[in-house]
Amino acid sequence: MKHIKLGGLDVSRIGLGAMGMSAAYTGAGADDAESLRTVRRALDLxxxxxxxxxxxxxxxxxxxxxxxxxxxxxxxxLATKFGRISHLHGGARRLDSSPATIRIAVEGSLRRLGTDHIDLYYQHRVDPDTPIEETVAALAELVAEGKIRHIGLSAAGPATIRRAHAVHPIAALQSEYSLWTRDPEAEVLPLTQELGIGFVPFSPLGHGFLTGAIRSTAQLDDNDWRKNNPRFTGENFRHNLRIADEVQAVAAESGATPAQVALAWLLAKADTIAPIPGTKRVSRVEENSAADGIELTAEQTGKLDTLTRALGSTHEEADMRLIGR
Structure with missing residues (x-):
């Protein structure tokens, strides 16, 4: 596995997103034994x-x-995040990046992860009630204490990134970026390159859509969050199937899977990018990790750059308001 730098942090250029093992997606929490095998297999790879x-x-x-x-x-x-649970308000699901909540949050994460330090600690979403300077200053104290090693932001906008980086170096920005979510290319990705900040795309496979395996929402459990995602509903879903088919066509040309093509396209965008495809299956982590060795031709990259544009927002309206602040 090739490595890159997220700021000053050395990482494999393909990571593993663990959320779907426990939450949000079909089958989450149903087979912890397989999830454990998946993580350990990822390490072996x-x-x-x-x-x-x-x-x-x-x-x-x-x-x-x-x-x-x-x-x-x-x-x-190890990368984890704080800020979507308020420990000052009984654990309520609300944005809270106040220094007091951060202090409680980090201790809980250290205990659950079974470690004495977190390598990369992200603010999960920007808290409009706490100036980013106060949040980053509190995180800088944790760096000085050795409880965290590097600071990250997630889904933050350009102005917030600049303000945060002025207080303490930001190692990585995590935001949604994939063949069907190109928003970071206009401002955010160039800014991270200017400031020497690594970029970690989450949902690099379009929440599984780009793999071509999802042809109907009937395949999803009723509690799967994609059931209400605008890109997975109604006419948007039927339109977006074209995108999966176009990725499949390039995959057939290259002798790879659609997932590998989607990841290889991202990896070719910059040498500061480390996508974190999520899975809870050993077979999928093996498939995703193999994308490290895929090299797309200029013609294939051109086809992918000009895919049919996706219809529908990437999240429901309430969640969209939390992105890019």
């Missing part, structure tokens, strides 16, 4: 970047990762 958050579950995903890396902690870069 050279994946070092593991991504979770206290809100996944909540809390159960961090506990799962803690079990998975026990005895192998030195092999991994």
């Amino acid at each position: 050279g994946v070092t970047l593991l991504d979770t958050a206290e809100t996944y579950g909540p809390f159960t995903n961090e506990e799962l990762l803690g079990r998975a890396v026990k005895g192998r902690r030195d092999e991994v870069v």
Whole structure:
């Protein structure tokens, strides 16, 4: 597995997103034994970047990762997130990046992950009630104390990124970026390159859509969040199937799978990008990790760059308002 730098943090250029093992997606929490095997297989394949958050579950995903890396902690870069649970308001699901909540959150994450430090600690979403300077200053104190090693932001807008980076170096920005979500290309990706910040695309496979495996929402459990996602509903879904078919066509040309093509396209965009495809299956982590060796031709990249544009927002309206602040 090739490696890149997220700021000053060395990581495998393909990571593993663990959220779906415990929350949000069809089958979440149904087979922890397979999830544990998946994490350990990822480590065997050279994946070092593991991504979770206290809100996944909540809390159960961090506990799962803690079990998975026990005895192998030195092999991994553990990334987790705070800020979508307010520990000052009884654990309410609300934005809270106040210094007091951060102090409580980090101790909980350290305990659940079974470690004495977090390698990359992200603000999950920008808190409009706490100036970003106060949040980053509190995180800088945790760096000085050795409880976290690097600071990250998630889904933040350009102005917030600049203000945060002025207080303390930001190692990584995590935002949705894929063949069907190109928003970061206009401002955010160039800004991270200007400031020396790594970029971690979440949902690099379009929440599974780009794999071509989802042809009907009947395949999804009723509690799967995609059931209400604008891109997975009604006419938008039927239109967006064209995108999956176009990726499949390039995959057939290249002798790869659609997932591998989608990841290879991202990896070719910059040498500071480390996508974190999520899965809870060993077979999928093997497939995704193999994208590290895929090289697309200029013609194939051109086809992917000009795919049919997706219809529908990437999230429901309430969640969209939290992105790009």
